[in-house]
Structures are given as structure tokens and as C-alpha cells.
Amino acid sequence: MGCTEVVIFMEKVPMTVRGEQTLREELEIxxxxxxxxxxxxxxxxxxGDLKENAEYHAAREEQGICEAQIRDxxxxxxxxxxxxxxxMENTGKVIFGTTVKLIDINTDDELTYCIVGDDExxxxxxxxxxxxxxxxxxxxxxxxxEVSIHTPGGVKEFEIEQVQYL
Structure with missing residues (x-):
């Protein structure tokens, strides 16, 4: 009877340079x-007596929270x-990490979004x-x-005015 090797592939999650830097700063703290x-x-x-020692229990709880945050x-x-x-070369194409300036076609409102990872x-x-x-x-x-996007609030129509690779 042979051994079975189990290999787990973790899917990479996109993150901006700014997002990575923020996480590294939090980890350092x-x-x-x-x-x-x-x-x-x-x-x-x-x-003394650990059963009724509020300072001890509070410190242990803080330690647990800190360790969980570090692992996360x-x-x-x-x-x-x-x-x-x-x-990357700015081709004017919207990709992960770009900052996009939009104009709402129905209201002429200008909106600017940066597309980032879920955690950012x-x-x-x-x-x-x-x-x-x-x-x-x-x-x-x-x-x-010009794009039509289905959002929870209904269909929104935008013109992509500018794409920045910042």
C-alpha cells in the first residue's frame, strides 16, 4: 500500500503595492x-490567584487577539x-490597480475609483x-x-474619461 501525497494549491490574491505596504506596517506594529x-x-x-485575576485574563485575551491578527x-x-x-505601460485599458475617472452619463457626476483587492x-x-x-x-x-453596469441600485451608465496607472 503506497502513500498518497495531497497537494493544495493556494490561489494567489491580487494586491496593490500600497496594500502590501499597509499590511507589512500593521504586522510590524x-x-x-x-x-x-x-x-x-x-x-x-x-x-497571585489566576482564577480571579482580571489583569491576567485581559492580557491573555489581548495576546490571543494579537496572535490571531498576526496569523491573518x-x-x-x-x-x-x-x-x-x-x-506597466499605460495602454488606457482598465486593469487591477488602475485609477479610473468616470462620468455618470445620466447625471454628469464625476467619480474616481481605484481598483484594489478585496482586503484593501x-x-x-x-x-x-x-x-x-x-x-x-x-x-x-x-x-x-461607454459602459452599462448592473449594480445593486440598478443599471449605471458611465463614460471612462481617464485611466491612470498610478
Missing amino acids: LLKRRPIISKAIGEAREL IEYKLSVSQVIDVTK ADIKKNLISVNSPIARGLIGKLEGD
Whole structure:
């Protein structure tokens, strides 16, 4: 009877250079907190009975949260594929990482979005996920194209005014 080898392929997740940098900064902060939390646990342990020691339990809980965050960030970085659009030729085509200036055909409102990975998305900062309806409708289109995109709020029609590889 032979051994069966199981190979798991992790799908790479696109991430911008800015997104990777932000995650690395968060990880650095968390790694610096580790020894501080360990020291707090040690000091709380010295206070005596651990069953009724609120400081000890609070420090252990903080340690658990910190370690979970470290694992989460390390995983995200391990499966990320960092895409630097500044090193690509600007063909006017909308791709992951580009900043797209749109004009709403019905209202003449100007909108600007940067297409980023799921973990980087923040609509308040005009960072939209590559998997959002608007980004999916824009990917592959060219500067000057008019597009109709089905969104949860209905069909939106845009003209792609500018595509920037920032």
C-alpha cells in the first residue's frame, strides 16, 4: 500500500503595492506588541490567584487577539500577488490597480475609483474591490468607452474619461 501525497494549491490574491505596504506596517506594529503583552502576562501572573485575576485574563485575551491578527496578516501576505501598475505601460485599458475617472452619463457626476483587492477596498476612500460589480464592469474596457453596469441600485451608465496607472 503506497502513500498518497495531497497537494493544495493556494490561489494567489491580487494586491496593490500600497496594500502590501499597509499590511507589512500593521504586522510590524503587532510584532512589537508581542513582548509587551508577554511582559504584562508575567506581571499579572505574579499578582497571585489566576482564577480571579482580571489583569491576567485581559492580557491573555489581548495576546490571543494579537496572535490571531498576526496569523491573518501573514496568511494574506503569503497568498498575495503584488501588482505594481506603475511598472506597466499605460495602454488606457482598465486593469487591477488602475485609477479610473468616470462620468455618470445620466447625471454628469464625476467619480474616481481605484481598483484594489478585496482586503484593501474602502468606498470612503474610493477604493473598490476588483470583485465589485462596478470594477467587474470596467475591467478590460478602454479610456473613452461607454459602459452599462448592473449594480445593486440598478443599471449605471458611465463614460471612462481617464485611466491612470498610478
